[in-house]
Amino acid sequence: EPEVTQTPSHQVTQMGQEVILRCVPISNHLYFYWYRQILGQKVEFLVSFYNNEISEKSEIFDDQFSVERPDGSNFTLKIRSTKLEDSAMYFCASSQDGNTEAFFGQGTRLTVV
Amino acid sequence: GENVEQHPSTLSVQEGDSAVIKCTYSDSASNYFPWYKQELGKGPQLIIDIRSNVGEKKDQRIAVTLNKTAKHFSLHITETQPEDSAVYFCAASGNSGYNKLIFGAGTRLAVHP
Numbered sequence: 001e002p003e004v005t006q007t008p009s010h011q012v013t014q015m016g017q018e019v020i021l022r023c024v025p026i027s028n029h030l031y032f033y034w035y036r037q038i039l040g041q042k043v044e045f046l047v048s049f050y051n052n053e054i055s056e057k058s059e060i061f062d063d064q065f066s067v068e069r070p071d072g073s074n075f076t077l078k079i080r081s082t083k084l085e086d087s088a089m090y091f092c093a094s095s096q097d098g099n100t101e102a103f104f105g106q107g108t109r110l111t112v113v
Numbered sequence: 114g115e116n117v118e119q120h121p122s123t124l125s126v127q128e129g130d131s132a133v134i135k136c137t138y139s140d141s142a143s144n145y146f147p148w149y150k151q152e153l154g155k156g157p158q159l160i161i162d163i164r165s166n167v168g169e170k171k172d173q174r175i176a177v178t179l180n181k182t183a184k185h186f187s188l189h190i191t192e193t194q195p196e197d198s199a200v201y202f203c204a205a206s207g208n209s210g211y212n213k214l215i216f217g218a219g220t221r222l223a224v225h226p
Binding site for chain 1: 145216217
């Protein structure tokens with residue numbers, strides 16, 4: 001069964017460093033998303049991406065965040081200068097179109113120390 | 114802003130009993146309501162979803178009901194089994210066309226043998 005894959009599964013970084021979280025969406029999907037889940041809290045929408053541009057973003061997705069689809073398979077989330085409060089589980093998701101179910105990856109646990 | 118409230122936060126049942134989780138949403142434009150199951154260390158997995166033109170949907174032991182007037186939707190699990198133990202999230206999506214999901218806070222379901 002096709003699935004969304006994310007790497008790495010766990011990333012530890014020092015405050016102020018840049019991190020790139022990587023995702024490979026399901027191959028025939030056209031819409032891509034990043035969500036995050038701070039430990040013990042709800043899953044929060046960060047950004048949606050379609051046709052090589054951001055279609056919607058939340059208040060959380062400020063200037064330190066960026067997304068990119070560098071090639072035909074990868075979808076990345078970059079955090080330029082990490083803060084302690086960026087520590088969370090980051091989930092990538094993809095859907096075939098904007099109105100069908102979204103499939104989530106296993107997540108990347110980001111720990112900022 | 115958009116918000117989804119979910120109750121209860123924890124639910125403990127005996128194997129074989131039914132479990133009901135309830136959600137309310139604030140955005141009357143929401144038209145898609147998925148339910149996700151999250152097991153420890155894994156990403157959210159879609160288990161059932163319902164669209165606003167349908168009042169009820171069933172898939173084996175799982176059913177979802179939607180009351181658009183009251184802006185309520187509920188997940189019903191019958192004949193619960195220990196492997197149903199997980200955190201369940203409801204979510205709502207608007208009609209922006211980009212499948213931005215607003216999640217509830219989650220319900221930790223424990224099914225005791």
